[in-house]
Amino acid sequence: MVADAFRLKLELELQLPGTDLCVSLDTRTKAVAIVGPSGAGKSTLLRILAGVERRSRGRVTFRSEVWQDSSSGAWVSPWERSVGWVPQDVLLFPHLSVRENLTYGAEPEASVTEIADLLQITPLLDRRPKRLSGGEQQRVALGRALVAEPRMLLLDEPFSALDRPLRAELCQVVRSWTLQRGVPLVLVSHDEEDARQLGEERYRLSAGTLSQED
């Protein structure tokens, strides 16, 4: 079990517009970074892991759990996966305050204080999402995923609206948070710098295939 703590296995055949994507990934690494040009299917890969998108063929396993197996029909719904997904388009709930966004999906007793401090969003807690800058929104979206105590973290271009120094700082925060809790991380980005900072293993997704980089 211990050996399997970080095991993530993906065998997918994706029919994307213009490409047939065959993904085969078997990793026990704590942090995987996937880079590649836009349109290669990076976001789709995360959506499949989060369970919000379902392809007719493929097999996804996490630790000893089978999340999807098209040959047996097995399927685990997204709300049963406990995955922290931070999508590229942020998607803060517009009718809720920052604090309500952070606690959405968390246990009632969960405290947002620590995470808000880590992400430097404490002064924003009572604001509405539309009053935030793009960078602030990205940090709140990350915070919302962390407060829910996920078993895996999926980050889709999480820092694109932040300036360089803050980016590096937040990469550190995310890295230590996941390591402390033993939570595997999958990052997709077209930014090589983010990928180098966060990814222990780096893959490149292009022309429909996933290949490991060093």
Next chain:
Amino acid sequence: MHTNDPTSRSRPPRRLLTTFGVGWVLAFALAVPVRATPTAEAQDSALLVLAAASLADVLPQVALAWERTGGAPVAFSFSATSRAATQAVRDPTADVIVSADLQWVEWLRERGAVLAGTALEIASNDLVAIVPAGASGITSAEQLGGVTRIALAGENVPAGRYARSALEAHGVWAEVEPKVVRSGSVRGTLEWVARGEVSAGVVYRTDALQDSDVALAFVFDSDDHPHIGYWAAPLVGSDVPDVARAFVAFLASTEAADVFGAEGFRLPSESFDAEQARSGSSLGVPGVASAIRLSVIVALLATLVGLVPAIGLGWVLARWDFRGKSIVSALVLAPLVLPPVVTGFLLLSVLGTNTPFGGALASLGLPVPFTLLGAALAAFVVGMPLYVISIRGAFEAIDSKYEELSSTLGVTPRRTFLRISLPLALPGIAAGAVLAFARALGEFGATVVLAGNVEGSTRTIALAVYTLLESPQGQEQVWLLVGASVAVSLLALFGFEVLSRRQKQRLEDRHGR
């Protein structure tokens, strides 16, 4: 309550066309007179005759006889006498008016549209009581006091006034009055009696003869009520006054009398009684306050009853994909394009007290026809399409990724709906409710068929306006209700605008992106 012949429960669709098509649709839609003659030349010389709808079968036959004697071609516009008369004042190109009521001829004379002494009585009619075909037991006016429900024409149309006089003459009006339901037209009365929704009705003899599903119970003595006469008069605005006068004279001739007689009409009475023309003019004016109150209650009920189904349907149509979705969508939207009278007719066919479903409701103490419940249901069904369209639009405007994201945070679809989708769509749902409310306020056609025109329980603003327009005295009073109707409707639409804008703002979450 008399049980009806079972065959009348599943009436052939033709009836829908004949009964409602001719009766209401013609009466409401033909505000613009149609000149049927083909050539432009003939059109110039054709006489335009505005005539009472109850003469729609007989007058064309009389016109044929007139044309055979070398008379100019005649084009008819049939509608209720009240509409024909107001039309004659507004559109001075018409040549002749044929009224089912002397009061309206007097009204036209007061406005200078008809010259004194030019109107001629051309036929008369009897007042009869009718029962569903096959029903028995009623042979006298005294027995009408014991029925459960009786259909009469509106109190401001002649048939309604005459029926009241006749029942008063027999001393049963006080007993009958609480059981009266008012129909929108004589065809409505016939339909209700034929279906057994009411145990009896009072109509003209010629109307009773048109429908084989009703039986003539008895004929009122002509002394029981004011004389029922049909009057024709040339209109002052006619381009061909001589021809108009000649046609009126022909209508009163013995050749015409033969045609009228064959259709069940009687000869005109000898004497012209101007006093009689004004009799009953003080009769019932619909209560303005009651109409406004009822409209608001009916519209609120329709809106509240519709809320949950509209949200459910809006959600299903916005987010679900399933076989037969377009059929569900078409069914929901159907009342938007169906003529409301057709919707009302279909509802009556499902919810009438003689139908299985409507009967079950009635036995639970919830009868639908002629009740506030019926009026609210009619308004609910007719308002539903706008309700669902608005709510569906509100849900569709929400990026479904919010729902996806909520699910990754461990929240089930049901809780996601309650915590994300519903709150985000709230202003749109409110806008839909306001729109449905406004539509319910304006509802007329389905209500008059399903729920009738019953003062104090189903006579809403629209029906009260309709009732007032039937009466020469109502023409001025109607403005109060028209004003109320316009004000409430505009207010509702303004509310819709405000809420729609709020819905849009609610979804603007991103700043500078």
